[in-house]
Amino acid sequence: MTELILDDEQTIYQVRDTYLxxxxxxxxxxxxxxSLSQIQECDCTFVQLLLWVKHEAERQxxxxxxxxxxxxxxxxxxxxxxSDALFASNQEMPNG
Numbered sequence: 001m002t003e004l005i006l007d008d009e010q011t012i013y014q015v016r017d018t019y020l021x022x023x024x025x026x027x028x029x030x031x032x033x034x035s036l037s038q039i040q041e042c043d044c045t046f047v048q049l050l051l052w053v054k055h056e057a058e059r060q061x062x063x064x065x066x067x068x069x070x071x072x073x074x075x076x077x078x079x080x081x082x083s084d085a086l087f088a089s090n091q092e093m094p095n096g
Contacts, residue, residue: 001031001063007038010046019049026056030063037068047077050086 002025010018026032032053039046050066057064066086069077077083 001033001065002029003033003035005035005038008040010039010042010049012043012045015045015049018046019052022049022053023056026053026060026062031065032057032062033065033067035067036073037070039070039073042070042073042076044076044080046073047080047082047086051082054086 004021004025006018008014022032034053054064054066056062069087074083074087077086
């Protein structure tokens with residue numbers, strides 16, 4: 001399983017680069033563990049990216065872990081009504 005630590009900002013300005021990185025990893029890996037605890041700022045585009053990652057992992061039958069999401073991300077996902085879609089099958093509970 002490949003571990004990736006995402007940090008700083010994950011907004012519309014960074015998501016394209018993060019997407020390309022994740023796409024490459026998912027094509028070459030047997031699973032993905034995303035450490036989210038160091039993210040300082042995120043927006044809806046990042047939530048869309050996480051939904052894509054989850055969908056791709058399920059499609060490719062790859063294990064996926066979304067580890068230690070920061071409170072801001074948990075609140076945004078909750079506000080959008082997507083908590084169950086993103087965190088329901090997650091092995092580690094969100095920080096919120």
